[in-house]
């Protein structure tokens with residue numbers, strides 16, 4: 313049992329086996345079904361689409377007659393994936409032996425089953441999973457509850473934005489497979505400490521000393537303050553941050569969801585663990601104000617991403633060394649990393 317001291321001044325960082333041992337990786341990631349995960353924004357929906365997020369459970373997002381559903385993507389006959397790519401089909405047909413389901417998951421027909429007794433039953437429908445919506449953003453889970461408290465801190469800070477009116481921009485879609493444990497990627501995201509060392513371009517537009525980190529149940533908010541003349545949010549007067557030049561709100565929601573709000577819109581990053589030393593990073597971009605694209609902290613995200621990947625892949629090699637077990641935290645700059653490690657080990 314690993315303990316991360318609640319006092320950051322005394323604490324040691326996560327032991328290296330969290331990043332290198334398959335057994336530890338399996339036990340940590342097996343609990344992901346108990347969390348909410350990002351599924352899609354309404355502007356990117358088809359009639360039926362497989363959900364790609366850190367949940368290992370194959371699921372589909374479907375819409376029929378204006379209703380959204382999150383259903384199992386596993387055929388109730390012999391387990392084939394019912395749908396392997398987005399489609400505008402009016403019904404779902406399993407590609408293996410032709411079993412057909414309605415878009416809400418109800419069994420409809422099956423060839424060569426006329427003489428099967430006691431068929432179909434409820435077990436032949438595709439199972440339904442919980443789906444929640446906040447301002448056009450859709451979230452799914454296997455068994456999490458209390459969506460309202462999951463999204464509460466995001467609502468409090470950026471709920472004033474018209475996120476439901478943002479539109480999906482396929483040009484901003486990215487997918488990377490990196491040779492690193494997923495938690496190293498999250499660690500790196502959770503501090504601005506490395507910005508002057510790793511991200512020269514970003515450092516020029518952000519006020520490093522004013523960069524702040526707030527901890528909450530199940531997540532971390534980092535706030536980037538714009539240097540003079542750089543793009544920032546036009547906050548409403550009643551907003552808690554009114555009067556500050558906010559360049560970016562960076563939310564991390566446990567385990568692998570990053571919601572990055574910039575004056576141009578929202579960049580969603582999904583951290584999808586593939587194995588102990590392999591992680592897929594998926595970027596979705598949703599634009600609210602295209603005039604603000606390519607400027608400020610949310611400008612050249614590809615460059616920042618490449619700089620971060622160089623670091624986390626280097627750390628993966630380093631933490632696998634016999635010479636490394638664990639480190640210490642900067643109390644002024646690494647409270648977010650400490651908070652994440654506390655969540656992982658509780």
Ligand code: FES
Pocket residue numbers: 387388389390391392406407408409410411
């Ligand atoms: S596995 Fe789907 S019809 Fe057989």
Ligand SMILES: [Fe+2]
Pocket residue numbers: 500501506510511616620
């Ligand atoms: Fe970074």
